[in-house]
Amino acid sequence: MGSIELKNVRKDFGAISVINDVSFKVNDGEFTVFVGPSGCGKSTLLRLIAGLEDISSGNILIDGKDVSNVGPAQRGLAMVFQSYALYPHMTVRNNIAFALKMAKQPKNVIDEKVNKAAAILNLTDYLDRRPRQLSGGQRQRVAIGRAIVREPAAFLFDEPLSNLDAALRVQMRLEIGDLHNNLKTTMTYVTHDQVEAMTMADKIVVLNKGAVAQIGSPLELYNKPNGLFVARFIGSPTMNIVSGPAAAKRNAASIGIRPEHVDFSTSAGEWPGKVRIAEHLGADTFVYVDSDAVGPLTVRLEGEAPVKPGQTVYVTPQENRLHRFDRDGKSMA
Amino acid sequence: MATRQTAAAARMLVAPSVILLFLWMIVPLAMTIYFSMLNYNLLEPDTARFIGLQNYIDFVDDPDFIGALINTLIIVAAVLVISVVGGIFVALLMDQPIYGQSVVRVLVIAPFFVMPTVSALIWKNMLMNPVSGLFAWIATLFGLTPVDWFTNYPMLSVILIVAWQWLPFASLILLTALQSLDEEQKEAATLDGAKAVSYFFYIVVPHMARAITVVVLIETIFLLNVFAEIRVTTNGGPSTTNIPFHVFELAVNNNDVGGAAAGGIVAVVLANIVAVFLVRMIGKNLES
Amino acid sequence: MARKVSTSRRVAMSAVAWLVALLIFFPILWMFLTSFKTEADAYAVPPKFLFFHWTTENYVEVQSRVDYVLHAINSIVLAVGANIFGLILAIPAAWSMAFSPTKRTKDLLMWMLSTKMMPGAGVFMAIYFIYLRAHLLDSRWGIGFLLMMVNLPIIVWMLYTYFKEIPVDILEAARMDGASLRNEIIYVLTPMAVPGIASTMLLSVILSWNEAFWTLNLANVNAAPLTNMIASFSSPEGDFWALLSAASVLAIAPILIIGWFSQKQLVRGLTFGAVK
Numbered sequence: 049m050g051s052i053e054l055k056n057v058r059k060d061f062g063a064i065s066v067i068n069d070v071s072f073k074v075n076d077g078e079f080t081v082f083v084g085p086s087g088c089g090k091s092t093l094l095r096l097i098a099g100l101e102d103i104s105s106g107n108i109l110i111d112g113k114d115v116s117n118v119g120p121a122q123r124g125l126a127m128v129f130q131s132y133a134l135y136p137h138m139t140v141r142n143n144i145a146f147a148l149k150m151a152k153q154p155k156n157v158i159d160e161k162v163n164k165a166a167a168i169l170n171l172t173d174y175l176d177r178r179p180r181q182l183s184g185g186q187r188q189r190v191a192i193g194r195a196i197v198r199e200p201a202a203f204l205f206d207e208p209l210s211n212l213d214a215a216l217r218v219q220m221r222l223e224i225g226d227l228h229n230n231l232k233t234t235m236t237y238v239t240h241d242q243v244e245a246m247t248m249a250d251k252i253v254v255l256n257k258g259a260v261a262q263i264g265s266p267l268e269l270y271n272k273p274n275g276l277f278v279a280r281f282i283g284s285p286t287m288n289i290v291s292g293p294a295a296a297k298r299n300a301a302s303i304g305i306r307p308e309h310v311d312f313s314t315s316a317g318e319w320p321g322k323v324r325i326a327e328h329l330g331a332d333t334f335v336y337v338d339s340d341a342v343g344p345l346t347v348r349l350e351g352e353a354p355v356k357p358g359q360t361v362y363v364t365p366q367e368n369r370l371h372r373f374d375r376d377g378k379s380m381a
Numbered sequence: 382m383a384t385r386q387t388a389a390a391a392r393m394l395v396a397p398s399v400i401l402l403f404l405w406m407i408v409p410l411a412m413t414i415y416f417s418m419l420n421y422n423l424l425e426p427d428t429a430r431f432i433g434l435q436n437y438i439d440f441v442d443d444p445d446f447i448g449a450l451i452n453t454l455i456i457v458a459a460v461l462v463i464s465v466v467g468g469i470f471v472a473l474l475m476d477q478p479i480y481g482q483s484v485v486r487v488l489v490i491a492p493f494f495v496m497p498t499v500s501a502l503i504w505k506n507m508l509m510n511p512v513s514g515l516f517a518w519i520a521t522l523f524g525l526t527p528v529d530w531f532t533n534y535p536m537l538s539v540i541l542i543v544a545w546q547w548l549p550f551a552s553l554i555l556l557t558a559l560q561s562l563d564e565e566q567k568e569a570a571t572l573d574g575a576k577a578v579s580y581f582f583y584i585v586v587p588h589m590a591r592a593i594t595v596v597v598l599i600e601t602i603f604l605l606n607v608f609a610e611i612r613v614t615t616n617g618g619p620s621t622t623n624i625p626f627h628v629f630e631l632a633v634n635n636n637d638v639g640g641a642a643a644g645g646i647v648a649v650v651l652a653n654i655v656a657v658f659l660v661r662m663i664g665k666n667l668e669s
Numbered sequence: 670m671a672r673k674v675s676t677s678r679r680v681a682m683s684a685v686a687w688l689v690a691l692l693i694f695f696p697i698l699w700m701f702l703t704s705f706k707t708e709a710d711a712y713a714v715p716p717k718f719l720f721f722h723w724t725t726e727n728y729v730e731v732q733s734r735v736d737y738v739l740h741a742i743n744s745i746v747l748a749v750g751a752n753i754f755g756l757i758l759a760i761p762a763a764w765s766m767a768f769s770p771t772k773r774t775k776d777l778l779m780w781m782l783s784t785k786m787m788p789g790a791g792v793f794m795a796i797y798f799i800y801l802r803a804h805l806l807d808s809r810w811g812i813g814f815l816l817m818m819v820n821l822p823i824i825v826w827m828l829y830t831y832f833k834e835i836p837v838d839i840l841e842a843a844r845m846d847g848a849s850l851r852n853e854i855i856y857v858l859t860p861m862a863v864p865g866i867a868s869t870m871l872l873s874v875i876l877s878w879n880e881a882f883w884t885l886n887l888a889n890v891n892a893a894p895l896t897n898m899i900a901s902f903s904s905p906e907g908d909f910w911a912l913l914s915a916a917s918v919l920a921i922a923p924i925l926i927i928g929w930f931s932q933k934q935l936v937r938g939l940t941f942g943a944v945k
Contacts, residue, residue: 098845099384100384100841101384102385120384121849122847126845127845129841133836133841134842135843135857135861136839137860137861146843146848147847150846150847150848198846198847387769388769388771391766394761394765395766395777397758397761398758398761398821401821402784402822405818406787410791410795412794413794413795416795471689474682474686477682479686480679480683484690485687486932488691489689490928490932491929492694492696492697494879494921494929496878496921498885498897498900499917499920502913502917503699503700503914507910508696512714513711513716515699545696548693550939553935553936554936557936558944591944592944595944602786608789608882609896609900612903613900613902628793638794638798642794642795645792646791648790648791649792652788652791653783655786656786660779660786663779663941
């Protein structure tokens with residue numbers, strides 16, 4: 049069991065407020081991702097939940113129990129750090145066993161749990177090595193192994209994949225997903241990478257400047273962003289935002305349209321423009337268009353579109369996919 | 382950043398060191414200041430009485446004090462000049478691509494590890510002895526009259542010994558600083574067409590300036606306290622007694638507690654003048 | 670890539686460097702040679718460099734004349750003891766300053782440093798009186814405590830600079846793993862900092878071993894370390910150069926060896942991290 053609930057949590061460093069009145073609930077077994085630009089307070093939020101920092105006011109409940117004043121060791125959570133934070137002087141076996149030793153578990157129980165975790169994570173052959181003799185991906189697995197042997201109420205991941213190269217990142221993403229499916233334990237995951245957030249999460253918490261911008265499932269955020277910030281942050285390439293007459297025509301201060309939600313034509317359409325650059329990715333083509341009417345636009349076309357720089361093209365938003373925002377940047381119904 | 386719990390624990394853990402050091406500093410200092418205002422002789426302990434600043438006045442009026450102050454400054458200045466100038470030379474030499482660099486390093490640094498009583502006695506006897514000393518023999522090789530170092534030039538002799546101990550220190554620190562000049566910077570300078578001379582003055586000297594300052598300040602702290610070398614060679618005398626030795630003489634030979642304490646406070650003030658600069662400089666370094 | 674230098678220049682530079690190095694090292698070499706001479710050879714004019722009657726009798730003589738073993742034991746006990754107690758005090762303090770700094774941490778470090786700069790002569794009278802009353806003169810506990818206090822600021826400082834290089838994440842991981850503060854320091858921080866702690870110990874041993882002002886003034890027989898033993902050779906009636914040399918070799922050899930091994934770390938310790 050491992051639900052996590054935050055009630056009006058604040059964190060101030062001196063006069064600066066880093067987390068500002070944050071409330072939400074993570075249900076037992078849920079995979080929740082905190083996402084936001086750097087400096088939005090997502091890592092601090094995770095550290096508050098972990099107990100590595102004190103909250104300035106509010107309450108944190110784990111399984112319904114108030115742990116606001118409980119030390120990190122007693123919260124029953126396990127954390128995987130961005131740097132992995134492996135103990136460099138211990139073998140893989142001892143790294144994984146450390147928490148169990150601290151909990152004074154009997155030796156045979158420790159051995160059994162360590163071996164089981166190592167088997168799950170393909171680390172059995174590396175148990176007697178030290179962290180510096182491992183590759184990045186293996187270190188990452190040790191960090192995860194160290195977390196799972198504790199059988200925690202919830203896992204906390206602090207940008208765990210950001211030190212891996214792109215290919216490995218995709219692989220580890222899948223492995224963490226598998227792990228969640230197998231263990232069914234609550235996982236809370238911090239990242240600045242919205243692709244990671246979209247692919248892994250049951251629930252995403254988008255943070256902006258220390259406050260919750262929006263909470264929802266990945267597709268809710270994609271389809272119904274509650275404002276400009278989330279609209280821009282979720283989705284890749286970024287949503288096109290247009291203001292001025294085109295927005296006024298639709299009774300909004302600004303409108304947003306995702307690059308994949310436009311009609312593209314070389315003969316006629318609402319917004320004429322010139323192709324600046326076309327990126328051919330094979331499965332997709334990203335076309336960057338400079339439009340005199342509405343400014344730069346990004347268009348995503350399926351397959352290999354025969355588009356050349358300098359070419360005149362026409363972009364028309366699909367009205368049913370259009371997002372409208374008011375003057376404060378909030379979504380309009 | 383951490384929790385209140387860790388912050389509280391941290392204060393508890395730092396407390397023993399801080400409290401001990403504080404007591405270690407404040408108790409003797411307070412006692413010394415108190416003693417310095419007494420007319421207190423160990424041979425007549427019952428007659429001790431308060432005399433205000435009289436000890437300081439006596440101490441400063443005492444020609445021995447002025448002599449000791451001058452001797453202190455001479456030792457500091459002379460050893461600084463020899464060790465820093467020599468140190469720059471040695472460091473530059475060792476930074477060259479030479480054969481057996483690590484062995485050279487080991488030989489050069491060695492004197493710094495020799496305890497002061499040993500270096501003083503080895504120099505005084507086996508090198509500087511006017512009859513059987515090695516220097517005397519070298520002088521006769523060149524047809525010169527051997528010098529009776531400690532009789533005729535006691536101060537110079539002490540300076541040579543102390544400088545021999547501190548030259549390695551300066552060399553080692555300056556060499557470390559030199560070696561931290563990264564190769565890329567050296568290469569960039571070469572690509573920019575810098576000649577050896579301009580490279581030295583525009584790149585090396587500014588880079589070394591900080592290290593030189595550190596050497597000067599740290600050596601000064603230690604050189605103000607030269608004691609053992611004087612104790613085992615000249616055992617004082619007007620030409621080599623410095624302030625620490627003078628304080629020692631007042632205390633141990635004259636049993637003049639008040640006078641020694643006043644001298645001690647003068648030594649503290651002197652050291653603090655240097656310490657202020659050193660601490661400020663290291664503090665700046667701590668921020669970067 | 671190192672700078673390219675012609676071989677002839679390299680040879681010339683090497684010759685100069687070696688000459689300078691040998692000149693600087695010469696007094697130690699001379700002492701070493703003299704320690705194997707008879708007293709007559711030690712005083713010989715012209716001096717005998719290598720072709721003399723080699724003997725080890727001086728080393729035997731040192732023990733019977735000045736009780737080398739007692740002084741050596743004192744030196745070891747004082748230096749090592751002062752060090753161990755110093756580390757026990759300093760490791761927690763350095764942990765606290767490196768990983769849980771407050772606004773005052775920097776001032777605290779600076780202040781510690783400034784206590785190191787207090788001249789011994791300044792507080793000599795007071796310490797002497799305290800030790801006289803407490804019957805600590807010429808006692809190992811008394812001198813050991815003094816050496817510990819004299820070196821404590823350097824020990825804390827050096828450890829602090831080494832601890833600063835340890836990522837705080839790892840300590841936090843230990844906290845998450847349920848380690849108490851005590852276990853965090855004993856099982857995670859200390860083993861990780863072993864190289865730093867070792868170099869700190871080496872520097873502190875060197876400084877304690879060579880400390881002369883306090884030991885000459887406060888120790889006499891029972892607690893007198895090797896510095897005092899050597900000083901006893903300064904009396905004018907005892908001009909035994911070969912014997913003095915043998916005693917000196919015995920007194921400096923351990924520290925010379927330790928020093929050679931730790932020269933790099935030494936720079937950092939002696940300059941309080943200002944030069945690395």
